[in-house]
Amino acid sequence: MEITAKEISTVLKREIDKFEITTNFEEVGEIIQVGDGIARVYGLQHVMASELVEFPHEVFGMALNLEEDNVGCILFGKEEYLKEGDPVKRTGKIMQVPVGEELVGRVVNPLGQPVDGKGPIKAKHFSPIERKAVGVVFRQPVKEPLQTGIKAIDSMIPIGRGQRELIIGDRQIGKSTIAIDTILNQRGQGVYCIYVAIGQKGSTIAKVVKTFEEHRAMDYTTVIMSTANDPAPMLYIAPYSGAAMGEYFRDNKMHALVVYDDLSKHAWAYRQVSLLLRRPPGREAYPGDIFYLHSRLLERAAKLSNELGGGSLTALPIVETQAGDYSAYIPTNVISITDGQIYLEPDLFYGGVRPAINVGISVSRVGGSAQIKAMKQVAGKLRLDMAQYRELEAFAKFSSELDKATQAQLTRGQRMVEILKQDQNQTLPVEKQIALIFLGTQGFLDNVPVGDIRRIEQEFYHFMDTKYPHILNSIAEKKELTKELEADLKAACQDFMGNVSA
Amino acid sequence: MIVTAAARRYAKALFDLAKAQARLDEVLAEFQSFLALLDQSPELKFILKHPNDKQRGRVLSQLFKQQLSDLFLNFLFLVLKNRRYHLLPQIFDDLQARHDAMNNRIRAIATTAVPLTDQKLSELSREIARYAKSDVRLVNQVDPSILGGIIIHLNGQVFDASLSAQFKKLKQSLITNQK
Numbered sequence: 272m273e274i275t276a277k278e279i280s281t282v283l284k285r286e287i288d289k290f291e292i293t294t295n296f297e298e299v300g301e302i303i304q305v306g307d308g309i310a311r312v313y314g315l316q317h318v319m320a321s322e323l324v325e326f327p328h329e330v331f332g333m334a335l336n337l338e339e340d341n342v343g344c345i346l347f348g349k350e351e352y353l354k355e356g357d358p359v360k361r362t363g364k365i366m367q368v369p370v371g372e373e374l375v376g377r378v379v380n381p382l383g384q385p386v387d388g389k390g391p392i393k394a395k396h397f398s399p400i401e402r403k404a405v406g407v408v409f410r411q412p413v414k415e416p417l418q419t420g421i422k423a424i425d426s427m428i429p430i431g432r433g434q435r436e437l438i439i440g441d442r443q444i445g446k447s448t449i450a451i452d453t454i455l456n457q458r459g460q461g462v463y464c465i466y467v468a469i470g471q472k473g474s475t476i477a478k479v480v481k482t483f484e485e486h487r488a489m490d491y492t493t494v495i496m497s498t499a500n501d502p503a504p505m506l507y508i509a510p511y512s513g514a515a516m517g518e519y520f521r522d523n524k525m526h527a528l529v530v531y532d533d534l535s536k537h538a539w540a541y542r543q544v545s546l547l548l549r550r551p552p553g554r555e556a557y558p559g560d561i562f563y564l565h566s567r568l569l570e571r572a573a574k575l576s577n578e579l580g581g582g583s584l585t586a587l588p589i590v591e592t593q594a595g596d597y598s599a600y601i602p603t604n605v606i607s608i609t610d611g612q613i614y615l616e617p618d619l620f621y622g623g624v625r626p627a628i629n630v631g632i633s634v635s636r637v638g639g640s641a642q643i644k645a646m647k648q649v650a651g652k653l654r655l656d657m658a659q660y661r662e663l664e665a666f667a668k669f670s671s672e673l674d675k676a677t678q679a680q681l682t683r684g685q686r687m688v689e690i691l692k693q694d695q696n697q698t699l700p701v702e703k704q705i706a707l708i709f710l711g712t713q714g715f716l717d718n719v720p721v722g723d724i725r726r727i728e729q730e731f732y733h734f735m736d737t738k739y740p741h742i743l744n745s746i747a748e749k750k751e752l753t754k755e756l757e758a759d760l761k762a763a764c765q766d767f768m769g770n771v772s773a
Numbered sequence: 774m775i776v777t778a779a780a781r782r783y784a785k786a787l788f789d790l791a792k793a794q795a796r797l798d799e800v801l802a803e804f805q806s807f808l809a810l811l812d813q814s815p816e817l818k819f820i821l822k823h824p825n826d827k828q829r830g831r832v833l834s835q836l837f838k839q840q841l842s843d844l845f846l847n848f849l850f851l852v853l854k855n856r857r858y859h860l861l862p863q864i865f866d867d868l869q870a871r872h873d874a875m876n877n878r879i880r881a882i883a884t885t886a887v888p889l890t891d892q893k894l895s896e897l898s899r900e901i902a903r904y905a906k907s908d909v910r911l912v913n914q915v916d917p918s919i920l921g922g923i924i925i926h927l928n929g930q931v932f933d934a935s936l937s938a939q940f941k942k943l944k945q946s947l948i949t950n951q952k
Contacts, residue, residue, distance in 0.1 A: 283947070290943050292934075299931040303775065313775045314929050340778040358931070 298361040302326070303341055305353045308502035309547045312342045312359045321401060325360040328352045331382075332359075333366055333504070336548045343548040345504035347382055365401070368512045369394030370519035375463060378480055378494045381509040383516075386496065387480075398519060400511040404570035411576045413610075413637045416646075417528065417585050420456030420698025421449060423628045423691040426650040426708055427657070428613055431641030432462075432526055433574025433583035437605055439590045439597065440615030444627050446589050448695055449613065450530040451479060453587065455486045456698035457528060462585075463520045464492040465529040467513035470506045470536035473498045482696065506540035514571045517584045521573065524580030529572070533589035534565060538601045555600045565601075566608050611635035625692060631661050643750040645705050652712040653687060660684020679717070686716045689724040702746040703732055706760060709752075715764050719771070731767055739763045776870075780863035787848050787864070788871045796844065797872060803845045804865050811861075821858050829853065878908040882926040884935075889913045901927065 300314025310332060318324065318334045324344055325331055330353060336343030344359075368383035373394045378387035385392050413431035430436045430453075438446045454464040466483075468476045476496045483489045493516060497509045510531045520527035531537070538561060545558035553559050565588075572586035590605050595617070597603070606612055613633045620627035639647050659680045667673060667681055690711045693699070699707075707728060710716060719727060735743055742759050749756070776784075791800040811817055823829050830850060837846060852861065873880060881901050883889065889897070898911040905927065921936035 286947055287943065290946055292939055292942070294932060294934045296927070296930045296932045298929060300929070301775075316929055340776070340781075 300342065300359045302353060302355055302357045302359060304355065305346075305350055307543075307547050308346050308350065308504050309544065310344045310346055310350070310353065310359075312344055313340070315342050315359065315361060318342055318361055321365050323362045323364050323366050325362055326353055327357050331366075333508075335544075336550070345507070345544055345548075346502065347504055347508070350502070365399050366508070367397045367399045368515050369396070370398045370516045371396045374493045374516060375491060376489045376493070378496060380501075381495055381497050381505050381512045383512060396519060398515040400508055400515050401567075402515065402518065402571065404567065405573050405575065405579075409576050409579055410573050411581075412640065413574050413583075414640050415574075415583070416641045416643060416701075417453075417462065418456055418460065418701050419449070419453040420700070421452055421626060422693055422699060422704050422707070423626060423630060424449070424613065425642075425701060425704055426646060426691075427630050427654055428611065428628070428633045428635045429637070429639070429641040429646070430585065430587075430611075430635060431574075431637045432585050433572060434611070434635070434637050434641065435569045435572045435586040435588065435609040436635060437588050437590060437609040437612040438615070439592060439602060439606070439612050440627070441592055441595055441617050444615045444617050444620040445625060445695075446591070446615055447479070447532055449615075449626055449628075450532060450587050450589060451482060452696060452698050454483070454492055454528065454530065455488050455696060457491065458486070458488060461526060462491070463517075463525060463527045464488070465495065465513045465517050465527065466492060467495045467510050467529065467531050469497055469509050469531065469533060470499050470501070470540060471496075471532065473500075486696065503540040503543040506537060507544055510534070510537055510568055514568060514584075514586075517586075518571060521575060521582040521584040522579070524582045526583045526585075528585045528587065531568075531586065531588040533591050534605055535591045535601050538564070557600060561601070562604050562608075565605055569605075569608050610637055623692075624688060625694075628691075630657055630691075643701065645746050645750055645752045646701060648752045649705055649708045649712060653708050656680075656683050656687050656712060660687065682717050683711075683714065685721050686719070686724060687711055689721055690716070690728065692725065700747070702743045703735070705746055705752070706735055706743065706763075707731060709760055710764050710767075713761065713764065715768050727771060730771070734767050734770070735763065738766070774863060774866045776863045776867045777860070779857065780860045781867050783848075783852060783857065783860065784864045784867035784871060787844075788868055790844060790848075792875075794844065796842065799842065800845055801868065801872060803841050804868065807841070807845075807849075808862060808865055821853060826854060873910070876908070878910060879905055879928055880910050880912070881905075881928075882912050882914055884914045884916050884919060884924040884926070886915070886917050886919050886921050886936075888915050897923075901925065 298315060298317060300312045302310055303313050304311040310326070315324065315334070318337065320334065320337060322334050323331055324334055326346070330346060330348035332344035332346045334342050334344050369392055371394050373392050377385055377389065377392060379392070380386050383392070413433045415432045417430045417432045417434070419425055419430060424430065438449055440446050454466060457464055466479065468479070476498065480494055483492055495509055495513050497505045513529050513531065517527040517529040538557060541561065541564055542557050546552060546556065550558045569586055569588060572584045574583045575581055588605060588609065590602050592599065592602055611634045614629040615627045616629045619629060635641065642650065660683065663677060663681055664684065690707060710731060716724060742756070742763055745756060746752070752760070787800065791797045820829055820832055833849070834846065852858065883897060894911060894913055898909045901911065902909045919935035919937045922934045922939070924935050925932040
């Protein structure tokens with residue numbers, strides 16, 4: 272390609288020719304104090320709450336505290352170049368981020384600017400980060416399942432599209448893994464995913480993005496990243512940007528899933544900002560509106576009514592507890608906001624039960640309406656088996672002499688626990704889950720040693736895929752276990768167990 | 774000048790009192806000359822800052838009994854007693870602003886690269902007066918770094934028609950339009 276100097280100057284001339292000068296009166300204040308991600312500004316008499324203000328060097332801020340003689344702003348950019356006395360301009364706008372399909376497959380910062388080096392994002396639409404949640408009349412009850420591909424969740428703690436399900440537990444026991452697996456499982460399901468990393472290590476985020484790329488999940492996923500060394504205001508707005516991007520899909524008759532990883536760090540960031548703005552501290556030094564902070568965020572997840580297109584936004588917030596303390600401030604807040612929670616426990620995790628979901632206390636308040644009928648049919652039995660097992664488990668440790676019935680329940684329970692184990696990034700389609708749970712609850716595995724179950728599970732999938740694929744297909748199609756289908760499945764299970772013998 | 778909330782309270786009190794006694798112009802003049810004196814005399818500053826209230830009061834009343842009105846002197850004592858010495862310039866600023874507001878007059882600053890001629894200045898102040906619909910007290914400041922054009926500061930609002938600002942905008946538009 273040849274570029275002549277003349278061409279360059281023609282282009283420049285054209286641009287300069289087109290350049291129009293428009294000057295208006297602008298309201299301008301000046302910086303009194305700047306630091307720690309916040310700035311105090313004198314002037315700006317008419318600035319509005321949450322209005323975007325412009326500092327020099329293209330740093331933007333948001334007016335959060337409107338006080339008698341100054342305005343407290345949070346900064347979304349480098350504060351190093353700002354100094355006392357610098358002019359601050361009002362923009363008259365509120366903070367907004369780009370939204371739409373253009374963002375899919377990209378890694379962006381909380382302002383919607385790309386950070387993956389794949390060029391600019393030419394978004395057609397913008398949306399304010401803080402929006403009022405949709406009203407009651409525009410919603411409908413959650414009714415479609417959001418398949419996580421995780422057996423323990425899809426069978427017993429089903430999540431529906433438009434639901435808000437909390438994932439809670441100590442550090443390093445697989446909270447993010449559940450959320451990431453759920454995103455991986457949305458491939459081909461028509462659900463756009465948004466993963467919001469709040470104050471995480473850069474290396475962790477890089478690893479998550481790599482996992483998404485390896486499983487081709489970036490085709491339908493946006494990652495919003497704020498790392499631990501980003502200023503607190505960036506962490507504070509990250510989940511709201513994620514919600515705004517998800518709402519675009521929801522409002523345009525599509526489905527979206529947004530993962531907030533995690534809201535405890537979000538609360539810390541907001542606490543820092545609030546304390547620096549000298550808002551009075553409350554319990555655990557969090558500001559008084561910490562509940563509203565999360566409730567207004569999670570309330571934006573919704574299943575819209577058919578008149579509005581029936582789109583949905585599902586939220587999977589994650590909260591980290593310290594040493595299993597679920598009654599701390601932030602966990603109790605978020606538990607009370609969400610439609611159910613998935614508890615992860617270190618004892619289970621280190622005991623080899625992975626995912627380490629405590630199915631006894633985990634709940635989904637949406638319940639069976641977020642399951643397909645076939646799953647409801649087999650999972651009812653599973654839930655019962657697990658409940659009986661839990662009841663007997665502790666008791667059985669004391670005595671060795673147990674009657675036949677009790678022993679049978681214990682054997683069944685042990686096998687069920689084994690069945691629900693699942694490796695990382697190995698999600699399972701719902702029809703296979705149903706077939707496997709059917710195999711377990713019908714007692715086919717009761718005579719198999721516990722140690723062999725996971726191997727047999729893999730053999731079973733292979734067997735069904737090769738020999739009876741039509742059964743799996745018709746479960747997926749009909750979404751219901753009819754009498755004939757159930758008989759067929761039973762026959763297939765018998766056939767399989769006959770071959771297992773070893 | 775940044776006027777804090779505290780300064781505004783003192784200014785309002787003094788303003789209301791002076792207005793009630795119809796001695797606003799007098800008080801403003803006294804205030805201004807007092808501040809000018811303060812600038813020239815380090816000894817006076819030292820006395821004002823001194824924590825010994827009684828002695829200071831005696832010295833000050835002896836010094837200024839002739840020149841300053843009782844109203845202003847009392848005001849001064851109150852400000853000093855409350856250790857608000859450093860607020861004095863701010864209070865004066867706010868007092869002036871209140872006085873201007875009362876007379877429907879605003880202050881404007883026109884920054885230019887070269888000093889404005891008297892004719893230009895009066896033309897400009899007429900234009901601003903028409904825009905703001907009130908009398909204008911226009912001050913000309915010279916700042917060669919704006920290269921050309923004019924910047925007008927008016928009541929916390931800024932009209933930036935300087936050459937330097939336009940160059941900055943042009944640069945920005947050349948960068949963003951290239952894609």
